[in-house]
Amino acid sequence: MFGRFLLKRIGAAVLLAFGIVVVTFALTALLPGDPATAQLGERAAADPEIVAAYMKANGLDQPLYTQFFIYLGHLVQGDLGTSLQSRNPVLTDLGQFGPASFELAVTATVIAVIVGVGLGIVAALRPDRPLDHTLRVVSLGGVSIPIFWLSLIAVFIFSTQLRIFPSSGRLNPGETPPPHITGLYTLDSLLTANWATFGSAVGHLILPALVLAAPMVGLLLRFTRSSMLEVIGNDYVRSANAKGLPPGLVVRRHTLRGALVPVITVLGSAFASLLAGTVLVEQIFAWPGIGSYAYRSASNLDLPAIVGVTLFVALVFIAVNFLVDVLYGLIDPRIRTS
Template structure:
C-alpha cells in the first residue's frame, strides 16, 4: 500500500475515534452546566405543578440516569436525530441546517480574505526584513491581533453604515429582494445558481463588513506566522544553492520558500477557521447575522440542552474535519510526513 494511502487511513480512523469523543464531551459538559432546564423552559405557574414538571422531564428524557440519556443520545445521532429544540420546537438538525450555512459563508469569506492578505503581507515583510514596509506590516499585524473584535464590529457598523452609509445594514441580503431559492444555504452561491445577480450583489455587500471585521485578527496572526516561517526557510542551504544556480527569484519563492513554509501556515489557517466558526457570536449579534452563534447564544440562555449539544457537536465536527484536511495537506506538501 502506498505511504500516502496508509497515512490517510490512519487519520480517518483517528477521526472516527475523535468523533465519538466529541459526542461524549459535549454531552457531559452540557449536563454539567449549572441550572435547571425545567425552570428555564416552564413558567412559574407550571413549575409549581409537580405533574406538569414530571411530564415535561419524561417527554425530554430527563427522568432517566445520565448514562441512559447518553445512550439514547448516541442512538439518535446514529439515526441522524439530534433531538428537538425546546425553544423552536423543531428538530435541532433542521435548525442547524438553517443557521450553519450563514456562519459558514461569513467565516469562509473571512478566512479567504485572511489567507490572501495575511500570506501576502507575511511574504512581503520577510523579503523586506527590517525595512520600513516590514515595520509597518508588523505594526498592522500587532493592531489586528490586539483590537477586540466586538469593539471593531461596533465601530465599523457605526462608521460605515450609520455615518458614511457606504455599506448595507444588518442581515444577509436586502429585505426588498427577499432571498434566492435555498439550495446550499449560502446566499451568494444560491444567487449565482438562480442567476439572480441583484441578490448576489446585495449578499456580497452585506458580507464585506462583517467578514473584514472577523478577518482582521486572522490577518495579523497569519502575517506574523508567515513572516517567521519564510525567514526561517530563506536561511536554509538549499535556498542559497538555488540562488547560486541563478534561478529566478519568483521560482525560488514559489517552488522552494513558500512550499517549505506552508506547513505552519496551514496549521494556523486551519485553527483560525475553526475559531472563526465558533467565535462569531458578537459579530453576528451586531450585524444581525442569522448564524450559529446567535442560535447557540439563545440556546444557552434558555438551557435548551438538545440545541446546545447540537451546536457543540457541529463545532467539534468542524474542527475535526479541518484537522483532517490539514493532516492530508501535510502529507501532500511534505513527503516526509507520509513516511513517519
C-alpha cells in the same frame, strides 16, 4: 505509505469525536434541572402520568449507560433533540443558521489569505526595512484590536457616516432570499442568475467579512513572515538561487512551500473558529449565523440547542484539523513517514 497515514488520522478523528460525545452526554446528565419540565412545561410536568409517559418514551427511566446508548443511537440518526425556543429539531436549526456562518467564514478566510500571506511574503523578502517594520506594526494592530470595538467602528464609519455598506442582515429589508440550493445567498443567487440579489448579498457580506478577516490577516502575516525567514536560510533555497532560477520561481516552489506548514496550522484553527460562529460580530451585524443561534440558546437556557451547537463546533474543529493533517502529509512527505 500515505494510505496508512490517512487511516491513522481517520481513526484518531473518530476516537476524538466519540470522546466528545461521551463528555457532552455526561455534562448533560450531570447538569441540574428537570428535562420533563423543560420540554413539557410546568403545567404538564405537574401531572405524574404525563411525566412518566415522557420519561418512558425518551428512555429517561433507564439506567445511565442505557440512556447513553439511546443518546448515541439518536445521534447516529441525526437526532440532536428539539430546541426549546424554536420547537424545531436542532439539526434543522443548524442547517438553517449554518450556511450564513459558512459564507461569512469562507469570505473572511479568502480575504485573510490573500492579504495576510501576500504581505507576509513581502515582509520576509525585505527584512528589517521600513516596509517590513510598517507591516509588523499593522499585523500587531490587527491582532490586538478587540473585534467588537472594530465592528462598532466599522459600522459607524462605513455604514452610518459614509453609507458605503449596509449595517445589518444578509439582504436589504423586503428583499426575497434566492431559492434555497446551498443556503449561501451569494452562490444561490449566482446559480439562479438573480443579479440584484447577488449584489445585495455581496454588499451585506463585505463589511462583516473584513472585520473578521482583520485578526486573521495579522496572524497570517506574522506567521508567514517568520516561517519564510526560516526557510530562506536553508541550503536548498540557497542552491536554487545559486543555479540562477528566477526569484519568483524560487519563492513559489521552494521557499513558500517549505513555509506553509505553520501557516496552515494557524489558518485551520482560525477558519474553524469563524465557522463555529463569532458571537459578537454576528450580534453587531445582525448576521443570522451559528453564533447568534448559540447566543439565543444560552440566553434562554435551551439545553438541547446548546448541546447541538457544542457538538457542531467540536465536529468542525475535528474536521478542520483532519484536513490540516492531510495537507501536512501532501506538502511535507516527512510528516506522513514519521
